[in-house]
Amino acid sequence: MNASRGKGCLMALAGLVAVSGLFMVVRFYGGKWLDQYERPWAYSTTEPLLVGQWEGRFNDPDGVPKSLRITIDLPETDEERWQQARRKRRLRNGRNKGGFDGTATVTSRLGREDYEIYGVVDRQNDHRFSLNFDAVDGRFAITPNFYINDTDKTGNQWAGDQLDVRLEFAYHLPGRTWSNSADPRFSRKVPVRLHRVTNQ
Numbered sequence: 001m002n003a004s005r006g007k008g009c010l011m012a013l014a015g016l017v018a019v020s021g022l023f024m025v026v027r028f029y030g031g032k033w034l035d036q037y038e039r040p041w042a043y044s045t046t047e048p049l050l051v052g053q054w055e056g057r058f059n060d061p062d063g064v065p066k067s068l069r070i071t072i073d074l075p076e077t078d079e080e081r082w083q084q085a086r087r088k089r090r091l092r093n094g095r096n097k098g099g100f101d102g103t104a105t106v107t108s109r110l111g112r113e114d115y116e117i118y119g120v121v122d123r124q125n126d127h128r129f130s131l132n133f134d135a136v137d138g139r140f141a142i143t144p145n146f147y148i149n150d151t152d153k154t155g156n157q158w159a160g161d162q163l164d165v166r167l168e169f170a171y172h173l174p175g176r177t178w179s180n181s182a183d184p185r186f187s188r189k190v191p192v193r194l195h196r197v198t199n200q
Contacts, residue, residue: 035076039096041126042075048196050121050129051075051100054163056194059167060146061185066108068148068192070163071100074121096120104133104148111142127155131165140172148171152189161196 035043041050053067075097098121106113119131133148140147146169155166169191171178179186 020075039075039121039126041121042100048160050126050158050163053197054098054194055197056163056192058190058192060108060190061171061188062146064108064110064146066106068104068106068194069197070104070194071102072100072117075100098123098126106148110145113142113145113147115148127159129153131156143172143174145172146170146179146185155189155191161198163194163196164191165194166191 019070036045040047043049051072051074053069053071055067057065057067059065100121101116101117101118104115104117106115114136115133116136117131117133119129130153131151135147135151148167149170150168152166152168155164157164168185169188169190170180171186181187
């Protein structure tokens with residue numbers, strides 16, 4: 001009697017584990033499938049993506065030729081998705097479905113500038129987006145220099161293998177930021193056309 005009861009408990013436990021595992025798998029792949037429709041710019045299997053690497057060239061407000069390389073990361077990797085699927089409850093304050101982040105690097109004869117980037121895809125048109133630049137660890141090693149400070153959202157868009165941004169700048173001197181409203185360089189917005197890097 002006790003042996004059969006123990007066997008029944010083990011079978012019930014095994015069934016519970018199997019159902020729990022199946023639920024995790026359904027949650028993982030269901031979320032992935034849903035993202036292809038909710039975030040096609042990141043997860044579509046048929047259309048070009050915003051995520052990936054982009055590169056282009058521009059002249060900063062001082063006329064210095066520079067190269068810009070942007071990497072936009074997946075909003076949620078498979079590993080992060082599995083962790084989310086294992087949770088009993090979804091986080092209440094989940095990430096903005098249109099949000100993304102990544103890194104950017106600017107190189108020129110002056111040296112190298114490293115940035116962290118973040119942005120949000122427009123809800124009405126996922127080919128338009130905001131994009132913000134922050135110097136890594138707030139470090140401005142190259143001074144004096146015009147660092148990318150932000151982008152003008154109205155000039156940001158992408159289609160296929162081409163991405164357009166309109167850069168705004170802040171001028172950094174050793175230990176401080178400087179601006180002069182009488183000097184047009186300090187309010188200049190620079191349009192940049194970037195192309196997808198295909199040899200990743």
